Amino acid sequence: MNPRPVSLWLPALAVLGSVTSLCVGTSFAKKLFPLIGAEGTSALRVGFSALVLLVVWRPWRWPLNRRDAGFVVRYGLTLGVMNLLFYMALKTIPFGVAVAIEFSGPLAVAMIGSRRAVDFVWLACAVIGLAMLLPLGGRGTVDTTGVMFALGAAVCWGLYIVFGKQAGHLHAGHSVSLGLVAASLVVVPFGVVHAGAALFEPRVLLAGLGVAVVSSAIPMSLEMMALKRLPSETFGIMVSLEPAVASLLAMLLLGEMLALSQWLAIGCIVLASIGSTITARRPVAVSPEVVG
Numbered sequence: 001m002n003p004r005p006v007s008l009w010l011p012a013l014a015v016l017g018s019v020t021s022l023c024v025g026t027s028f029a030k031k032l033f034p035l036i037g038a039e040g041t042s043a044l045r046v047g048f049s050a051l052v053l054l055v056v057w058r059p060w061r062w063p064l065n066r067r068d069a070g071f072v073v074r075y076g077l078t079l080g081v082m083n084l085l086f087y088m089a090l091k092t093i094p095f096g097v098a099v100a101i102e103f104s105g106p107l108a109v110a111m112i113g114s115r116r117a118v119d120f121v122w123l124a125c126a127v128i129g130l131a132m133l134l135p136l137g138g139r140g141t142v143d144t145t146g147v148m149f150a151l152g153a154a155v156c157w158g159l160y161i162v163f164g165k166q167a168g169h170l171h172a173g174h175s176v177s178l179g180l181v182a183a184s185l186v187v188v189p190f191g192v193v194h195a196g197a198a199l200f201e202p203r204v205l206l207a208g209l210g211v212a213v214v215s216s217a218i219p220m221s222l223e224m225m226a227l228k229r230l231p232s233e234t235f236g237i238m239v240s241l242e243p244a245v246a247s248l249l250a251m252l253l254l255g256e257m258l259a260l261s262q263w264l265a266i267g268c269i270v271l272a273s274i275g276s277t278i279t280a281r282r283p284v285a286v287s288p289e290v291v292g
Contacts, residue, residue: 043190
């Protein structure tokens, strides 16, 4: 019997589990907004994620020269700003819409410098999808401030990929754990200033730990397992489903109902992401655990 189907199905399910866990964790995080705000929730998610990964990976075991430290700091600071902006976007726009807009960041990185006709097809799909989501000319019901935060997160995601490649020669656990420490230096002060003493209530801390585990630790573990066994193209295609998964789970867990035009827009962006992944000469890795 050929074991190949099983060897592909298990890591594929791991990617789907990673995306689902991330979206469930972010949906749960959004329920903390009335207690500690988006800033406080982001602080707990990033701060606890950093602590968990420090314990798991113990990055002090590996040497780090000044040049590599600079790469990790840039990578981590960008990650922190991205998470903060994304959570700020979630205050006023639906989760699925925010994820779809944020996906324009890695799509832009994948398409920059492209000269092939097929890539312009995917670019057109992404532009159409964004045009349907953005409140251009004062039309639409999506909050403009939330959209601007999501676009800022998209820019940071693109930069995160660029800076992540610079640190790509380091062990993944080394760079990600130290990167999250740098990210927490950006995010945690905002959370403390905004939420104050409410941030340190035991039930809030416990909930924040749960958000960090479900939206970071579990997705990252599943992703790393899948990356070792799946072709990068297959991995990228499955990660591209995240806006759709986020929209479905937000509808079920948060009661966020989207209009038909918004579903079509998200479909265009998912199609653009899948298409660019399939036809890319060198697919751009998109790490799902950093979103939301």
